[in-house]
Amino acid sequence: xxxxxxxxxxxxxxxxxxxxxxxxxxxxxxxxxxxxxxxxxxxxxxxxxxxxxxxxxxxxxxxxxxxxxxxxxxxxxxxxxxxxxxxxxxxxxxxxxxxxxxxxxxxxxxx
Amino acid sequence: xxxxxxxxxxxxxxxxxxxxxxxxxxxxxxxxxxxxxxxxxxxxxxxxxxxxxxxxxxxxxxxxxxxxxxxxxxxxxxxxxxxxxxxxxxxxxxxxxxxxxxxxxxxxxxxxxx
Numbered sequence: 001x002x003x004x005x006x007x008x009x010x011x012x013x014x015x016x017x018x019x020x021x022x023x024x025x026x027x028x029x030x031x032x033x034x035x036x037x038x039x040x041x042x043x044x045x046x047x048x049x050x051x052x053x054x055x056x057x058x059x060x061x062x063x064x065x066x067x068x069x070x071x072x073x074x075x076x077x078x079x080x081x082x083x084x085x086x087x088x089x090x091x092x093x094x095x096x097x098x099x100x101x102x103x104x105x106x107x108x109x110x111x
Numbered sequence: 112x113x114x115x116x117x118x119x120x121x122x123x124x125x126x127x128x129x130x131x132x133x134x135x136x137x138x139x140x141x142x143x144x145x146x147x148x149x150x151x152x153x154x155x156x157x158x159x160x161x162x163x164x165x166x167x168x169x170x171x172x173x174x175x176x177x178x179x180x181x182x183x184x185x186x187x188x189x190x191x192x193x194x195x196x197x198x199x200x201x202x203x204x205x206x207x208x209x210x211x212x213x214x215x216x217x218x219x220x221x222x223x224x225x
Contacts, residue, residue, distance in 0.1 A: 006153075043203075043217050088153070098144075098159065
């Protein structure tokens with residue numbers, strides 16, 4: 001079993017829809033949770049990060065962490081065609097541990 | 112502007128040939144990483160380095176080699192021992208310590224065997 005599981009999609013939604021992207025994980029030591037966005041043929045860029053449980057909002061994006069269920073989510077409100085990309089969840093334990101990435105979910109927002 | 116520069120953007124390798132991918136950063140980050148990305152497999156760690164002149168194998172190091180002679184540079188050599196090298200290669204860097212979640216990635220090098 002992989003440490004981090006992420007549905008690869010693709011996920012296709014109409015413009016303006018609310019998008020929910022999710023990851024589950026098995027390592028209870030994970031404390032830092034991140035979402036990266038990767039456009040085609042580009043490197044990933046850090047979108048949001050959260051420490052421990054709770055919600056974090058940034059504009060149209062909301063990151064949610066439920067450590068009791070080992071489940072994290074990224075919500076995108078009022079989705080735009082420019083949001084079309086692959087979204088990778090990532091997480092790490094404390095200290096000097098490396099980051100573990102999910103396989104990514106490909107999102108397409110249709111105008 | 113600070114960032115990571117990977118070159119070349121596209122690289123073609125003949126069978127039995129070694130090729131070197133360049134990665135340079137001006138972010139003053141201590142840690143640097145090489146990942147390989149294949150469709151459906153996500154990012155797989157090849158090598159990483161936390162300090163100059165030291166590096167560790169990642170999950171798929173066979174057929175690859177690296178060096179870290181300068182803080183800013185972390186080149187990756189894909190050797191002829193790597194049987195399936197066609198992939199998208201990403202270099203990243205980060206600060207050290209508990210807050211190293213913020214990896215900065217380069218734009219990648221797409222390597223194709225011809």
